[in-house]
Amino acid sequence: IPYNHASARSLLGDIPGFMLAAWRTREPITWLLSQARATGSPISQIFLAPFGGRPFVTITDFRETQDILVRRGKEFDRSSVLTDTLGVALPHHHIVRKTDAVWRSQRRLLQDLMLPKFLHGIAAPNIYASVDQLVQLWGSKTEIASGRPFSPERDIYYAALDAVLEFGFGRNFTHRATQPQLDAMLKLGPEEVQKLRGEEAGSADTPVEFVNAPLHETIVAILDSGDIVEALQSSPFPRLGLWFQKTFTNFNKTWNTKNQFLEDEIRKAVDRMEKQDGEASDESWVMSAVDHIVHRERGFAEKEGRKADYWTPVIRDEVFGFVIAGHETVSTTMLWGLKLLGDNQDAQSTLRMALQSAHSAAMAEKRNPSAMEIAHTNIPYLDAAIEEILRCGPTVPGAMRECMVDTVILGHRIPKGTQVFLFNQGASFREPTLAVDEKDRSPSCQASAKERGVREWDPENMDAFRPERWLVQADGSSGERDGLVFDSAAGPTMPFSLGLRACWGRRLAYLEMRIMVTMLVWNFELLPCPPELSDYAAVDAMTHKPQRAFVRLQPVKH
Numbered sequence: 334i335p336y337n338h339a340s341a342r343s344l345l346g347d348i349p350g351f352m353l354a355a356w357r358t359r360e361p362i363t364w365l366l367s368q369a370r371a372t373g374s375p376i377s378q379i380f381l382a383p384f385g386g387r388p389f390v391t392i393t394d395f396r397e398t399q400d401i402l403v404r405r406g407k408e409f410d411r412s413s414v415l416t417d418t419l420g421v422a423l424p425h426h427h428i429v430r431k432t433d434a435v436w437r438s439q440r441r442l443l444q445d446l447m448l449p450k451f452l453h454g455i456a457a458p459n460i461y462a463s464v465d466q467l468v469q470l471w472g473s474k475t476e477i478a479s480g481r482p483f484s485p486e487r488d489i490y491y492a493a494l495d496a497v498l499e500f501g502f503g504r505n506f507t508h509r510a511t512q513p514q515l516d517a518m519l520k521l522g523p524e525e526v527q528k529l530r531g532e533e534a535g536s537a538d539t540p541v542e543f544v545n546a547p548l549h550e551t552i553v554a555i556l557d558s559g560d561i562v563e564a565l566q567s568s569p570f571p572r573l574g575l576w577f578q579k580t581f582t583n584f585n586k587t588w589n590t591k592n593q594f595l596e597d598e599i600r601k602a603v604d605r606m607e608k609q610d611g612e613a614s615d616e617s618w619v620m621s622a623v624d625h626i627v628h629r630e631r632g633f634a635e636k637e638g639r640k641a642d643y644w645t646p647v648i649r650d651e652v653f654g655f656v657i658a659g660h661e662t663v664s665t666t667m668l669w670g671l672k673l674l675g676d677n678q679d680a681q682s683t684l685r686m687a688l689q690s691a692h693s694a695a696m697a698e699k700r701n702p703s704a705m706e707i708a709h710t711n712i713p714y715l716d717a718a719i720e721e722i723l724r725c726g727p728t729v730p731g732a733m734r735e736c737m738v739d740t741v742i743l744g745h746r747i748p749k750g751t752q753v754f755l756f757n758q759g760a761s762f763r764e765p766t767l768a769v770d771e772k773d774r775s776p777s778c779q780a781s782a783k784e785r786g787v788r789e790w791d792p793e794n795m796d797a798f799r800p801e802r803w804l805v806q807a808d809g810s811s812g813e814r815d816g817l818v819f820d821s822a823a824g825p826t827m828p829f830s831l832g833l834r835a836c837w838g839r840r841l842a843y844l845e846m847r848i849m850v851t852m853l854v855w856n857f858e859l860l861p862c863p864p865e866l867s868d869y870a871a872v873d874a875m876t877h878k879p880q881r882a883f884v885r886l887q888p889v890k891h
């Protein structure tokens with residue numbers, strides 16, 4: 334398997350290169366991809382364990398990756414690297430487990446939360462109400478900024494947190510992150526507005542720096558706990574990191590406040606359930622994910638003839654887990670989306686026209702489309718734009734798996750225990766596919782190509798932001814806009830990974846993005862920002878997020 338010869342001769346292998354990239358560019362995963370690219374092969378080795386430890390294997394080939402994730406689950410399972418990193422903060426969450434009976438039972442606890450009945454009926458109206466606040470906040474900021482750019486980072490981060498709080502705890506937990514920002518903005522007097530505009534008022538390209546309003550202590554503890562998880566997950570020594578946090582920071586206070594919040598919300602859900610006094614099958618009282626989880630725990634306990642236990646480490650970590658997994662990921666994707674739409678004015682105008690024509694009643698009545706209209710109206714160009722944002726804004730640049738048996742990838746023998754990083758960037762995703770002899774592909778990969786064909790992008794424009802690539806004629810041929818349908822399998826992509834262990838929250842993420850993209854593009858024109866604010870440099874932490882994100886907004890006249 335090709336590798337960097339200089340690294341193989343060094344006792345520390347690729348570790349110095351990786352650390353240097355982390356320090357210099359803040360993008361060690363992009364550096365990993367560049368190492369894979371340098372070998373010119375779709376399979377490479379990378380030496381990230383010191384003193385001759387077993388190398389990692391990287392794959393940059395959509396077909397083989399899809400095969401490993403979808404059809405070879407017995408050979409490849411959740412990587413122990415994730416268990417050793419994320420597992421330090423979330424030891425009982427199903428994300429860090431191998432695909433075993435415990436994983437299945439924990440997933441049963443969450444079952445049905447991603448069904449349209451829950452997402453559209455219960456989550457969507459609340460998420461919409463939160464996004465509406467973001468629109469109002471940006472309305473005020475746009476007026477104050479008068480054409481100057483500002484950073485959307487905190488606002489999007491808070492809006493994504495609010496959305497996941499709406500999903501998780503519903504309206505029974507009243508604190509949010511965006512509302513205090515809006516309240517503070519609406520209270521600003523003329524002098525404060527002038528101060529915000531500052532001496533730079535004359536310079537159209539200088540960003541306006543808005544101040545964040547203070548948040549409720551529970552919201553602060555949730556955000557700080559997320560930062561702790563991120564720091565531990567990205568640390569080379571997570572257990573030592575946890576010891577450091579516990580010894581030298583106010584970790585204990587933050588973590589306890591977060592746990593107390595979760596316990597209170599679960600207890601309140603149990604109280605509501607017990608007040609219903611109805612049949613176990615009656616779910617009409619369920620208004621949030623925690624309601625749903627306690628309802629299912631009661632059902633399981635009844636079936637298994639045991640006493641229901643609602644405050645367990647599993648329930649605690651599962652509930653906190655979806656706050657963490659759902660918050661940072663959606664927020665990062667939206668930041669990439671704002672950049673991509675600002676830099677691709679034609680695509681943005683096409684998207685706005687598609688929204689205006691599909692929501693014609695809202696246009697005629699000069700109002701925003703409602704939550705239900707957004708959730709239920711079929712708009713192929715909107716689906717295409719969201720899919721293209723996910724493809725070009727690599728929030729999670731790949732998936733990691735561990736070989737559970739001695740196996741073979743692309744004709745190379747790989748021993749049990751090897752960690753395999755499967756990129757969703759680079760060759761075959763946004764760069765031309767690298768040559769592979771068909772006979773080196775696994776039997777299941779070859780069979781699938783014969784049965785279903787092979788997904789490929791036109792090599793000419795793989796790197797470009799082009800929502801049109803996701804639109805095809807209803808008969809399957811590709812073409813230009815009119816009468817086209819959205820095809821989620823138009824070409825290679827896997828922002829949520831694939832197979833049994835792919836993202837559990839995918840449908841919630843799509844719903845949130847659908848609401849946010851619609852409401853923002855409906856209300857604001859995202860104008861291009863100056864080049865120095867428009868680069869695509871990223872930082873690799875829990876997600877691969879932009880180092881700099883800015884918007885320059887102009888209200889859309891309806």
Ligand code: HEM
Binds near residue numbers: 831
């Ligand atoms: C744009 C937003 C999101 C992206 C790009 C994303 C991406 C991913 C990826 C790549 C994985 C790893 C899958 C693998 O290893 O094969 C994953 C796992 C997971 N995600 Fe997401 N995710 C997003 C939003 C969410 C949301 C909103 C939630 C929940 C509220 C969520 C919950 C999870 C969970 C629980 C897992 C672990 C599944 C398992 O191990 O069985 N994600 N996600």
